Amino acid sequence: MKKNKHKIAIFTDLQGDISSLIKSAVSLAQIIKGEIEILKVTKPSAVIGKENQLSAMRSLNREYILTDKKMKDILSPIIDNYGIPVNYSSTFGNIRNEIDRYLRENNPDIIVLGRHKSKHFNTAENRIINFVLSVFKGTVLIVSHDKGLEPGTKISIGSLNCSEAVFNSSFIDELFLHANSTLKAFNIVESSDVLPQKGSSIGLKTINYVFDHNENTVNNLPVYLSISNIDLLLLDGGIKEKDDISRLLNTYDMVRKSDINLLVTGEKHTHYNFNTTLKIA
Numbered sequence: 001m002k003k004n005k006h007k008i009a010i011f012t013d014l015q016g017d018i019s020s021l022i023k024s025a026v027s028l029a030q031i032i033k034g035e036i037e038i039l040k041v042t043k044p045s046a047v048i049g050k051e052n053q054l055s056a057m058r059s060l061n062r063e064y065i066l067t068d069k070k071m072k073d074i075l076s077p078i079i080d081n082y083g084i085p086v087n088y089s090s091t092f093g094n095i096r097n098e099i100d101r102y103l104r105e106n107n108p109d110i111i112v113l114g115r116h117k118s119k120h121f122n123t124a125e126n127r128i129i130n131f132v133l134s135v136f137k138g139t140v141l142i143v144s145h146d147k148g149l150e151p152g153t154k155i156s157i158g159s160l161n162c163s164e165a166v167f168n169s170s171f172i173d174e175l176f177l178h179a180n181s182t183l184k185a186f187n188i189v190e191s192s193d194v195l196p197q198k199g200s201s202i203g204l205k206t207i208n209y210v211f212d213h214n215e216n217t218v219n220n221l222p223v224y225l226s227i228s229n230i231d232l233l234l235l236d237g238g239i240k241e242k243d244d245i246s247r248l249l250n251t252y253d254m255v256r257k258s259d260i261n262l263l264v265t266g267e268k269h270t271h272y273n274f275n276t277t278l279k280i281a
Contacts, residue, residue: 002087004035004108005033005035006029006032006033006034006035006109006171007034007035007037007106007107007108007109007110007232008028008029008034008035008036008108008109008110008112009036009039009102009106009108009110009111009112010022010025010035010036010037010038010039010111010112010113010139011038011039011041011099011102011111011112011113011128011132011238012039012040012114013040013041013095014040014067014070014071015020017194018074018114019074019078020114020143020144020145020146020148021112021113021114021148022036022038022074022075022078022086023044023078023082023148023149023151024112024115024141024143024148024261025086025112025141025143026078026082026084026086026113026151026153026223027148027149027150027151027153027155028141029084030082030084030112030151030152031174031175031177031178032171032174032175033174034109034110035085035087036084036085036086036087037086037087037088037089037106037108038071038087038088039054039088039089039090039091039098039099039102040067040071040088040089040090040091040094041068041090041091041093041095041098042063042091042092043092043093043094043095043098047089061090063092063129064079064090064099066142067090068090068225069090071090074217074264075088076203079246080258082152084151084238090091090165095128096131099128099131100133100135103135103136105138107220109138110138110139110140110141111136111138111139111140111141112141112143113128113129113131113132113140113141113142113143114142114143114145115129115142115143115144115145115256115262121274126256129136129142129252130249130252133237133245133248133249133264134245134267136248137266137267138266138267139171139237139263139265139266140237140263140264141261141263141264142252142259142261142262142263143261144259144260144261146259147259147260147261148229148261149231149232149261150274154178154179154180155165155175155178155179155180155229155231155232156179156180156182156184156229156230156232156258157175157176157179157183157184157230157231157232157233157234158183158184158185158186158225158228158230158232158233158234159179159183159184159185159186159233159234159235160186160187160188160225160233160234160236160237160251161186161187161188161235161236161251162185162235162265163238165236165237166234166265169265171265172234172265175232175263180190181205181208182205182206182207182278183205183206183277184206184207184209184230185206185207185208185209185227186209186211186221186224186233187208187210187272188211188213188217188218188221189210189211189212189214190212190213190224204261205214211222211224218254221254221258222254222255222256222257222258223258226232226258226260227254228260230260231260231261232260232261232263233255233258233260233261233262233263234263234265235248235251235252235255235262235263235264235265236251236265237250237264237265248264252264
């Protein structure tokens with residue numbers, strides 16, 4: 001029986017260099033035998049001003065043409081080098097609404113988002129990440145702007161407060177087949193917590209780093225992660241019920257200042273309604 005490919009979706013506004021973002025998605029597609037589609041969303045207000053309807057339509061058509069050319073210029077060398085097909089589409093509208101529509105219509109397995117290293121949490125980029133983490137049950141790869149994944153190379157994997165359930169899936173099994181021999185497991189615990197045993201379940205040598213949960217640990221965690229030589233850090237997405245979403249967003253807030261790629265594990269590729277007050281500029 002032929003196995004369906006994992007559907008990988010990239011959301012971008014095409015601001016800045018997105019080559020690292022796409023190459024990271026290609027690296028993941030090579031590992032898990034996935035197919036990639038890029039969705040570029042533009043707010044109409046970013047293209048048209050106080051124009052009449054005819055001028056506005058011309059501006060939108062011009063933007064479609066420019067986007068098509070830019071995407072071809074970016075994708076052609078990547079497709080030629082790595083042999084992974086990448087489809088793309090573009091749309092105008094409210095970013096949150098267009099992402100929601102795409103998820104409903106396409107039901108991807110994995111979403112790939114870009115992340116710059118920033119001291120500020122309330123940026124449009126982080127609001128998009130928070131929104132996706134809140135409404136999407138599947139896996140989310142959040143790519144570092146400076147240190148994305150490289151196609152065709154082994155990766156060093158770490159984990160942060162991950163339960164055994166994270167390591168008991170075929171998706172993670174495929175990932176570890178392309179990893180080096182050691183898992184670096186970071187655990188932030190209260191004094192009464194019992195550490196999970198990971199090494200036996202995934203068949204890898206595991207190095208455990210255990211920290212007490214306090215303000216100093218939380219503030220310095222990005223530094224510990226950045227010097228750990230990890231290419232990809234697993235975060236436990238849990239079941240993604242409402243209580244888990246708050247926990248997940250708090251965990252992301254702790255690690256977002258590091259320059260490591262983050263993989264938030266998820267359930268099956270299912271999108272569902274979740275009332276949220278998050279706003280995207």
